[in-house]
Amino acid sequence: MRKGEAMKNNTIILIGFMGTGKSTVGRLVAEKLGVEFIDSDRQIERDHGMTIPDMFREWGEPGFRAAETKTLKRLLAEGNRVIATGGGAVLAEENRKAMKEGGTVVALKALPETIIRRVEGDDGRPLLAGNVADNVLRLYNRRITAYDFADFTVQTDELTAEETAQRILDYVWKGSR
Numbered sequence: 001m002r003k004g005e006a007m008k009n010n011t012i013i014l015i016g017f018m019g020t021g022k023s024t025v026g027r028l029v030a031e032k033l034g035v036e037f038i039d040s041d042r043q044i045e046r047d048h049g050m051t052i053p054d055m056f057r058e059w060g061e062p063g064f065r066a067a068e069t070k071t072l073k074r075l076l077a078e079g080n081r082v083i084a085t086g087g088g089a090v091l092a093e094e095n096r097k098a099m100k101e102g103g104t105v106v107a108l109k110a111l112p113e114t115i116i117r118r119v120e121g122d123d124g125r126p127l128l129a130g131n132v133a134d135n136v137l138r139l140y141n142r143r144i145t146a147y148d149f150a151d152f153t154v155q156t157d158e159l160t161a162e163e164t165a166q167r168i169l170d171y172v173w174k175g176s177r
Helices: 002-006 022-033 040-048 052-078 093-102 112-119 132-143 161-175
Strands: 011-015 036-039 081-084 104-109 152-155
Touching: 011 022, 011 093, 022 036, 022 081, 022 161, 036 040, 040 052, 040 081, 052 081, 052 093, 104 161, 112 132, 152 161
Parallel strands: 011 081, 011 104, 036 081, 104 152
Antiparallel strands: none
């Protein structure tokens, strides 16, 4: 992992509201560090053989959140990687505790108008079904402080994915000196 060896458990956990760039940035950070990248939502889909919208339909949000917690804890236990979490993974205290203990938590944030622009037309987000702008604003206002437990925060509105990744790497490497 080179300079980043001082990271807690050699794992970076990216948190943030949907559309803040966690998956795109996570891939770039993992590539630079030479570690595995895992999108926890995609891993949940692989583990259960169905899409997240299908899980929401069949199990409801509580059922999906239980699967999310189980997958997140397993991924954190395996260590030495970059994990992009789903936007709602931070809602459970159990998940926040596991993330804080399992690695360096980095929050990606963006303004609601940026998020709306980024997620419009994405049918894979069941919590946004219907009026995307209204649903983003409703969820955003409910979750506005949910990401505040992070070790480091990056506001992504005016940054490219590469610039965001570099800020994360600078933070991680600075902490390893």
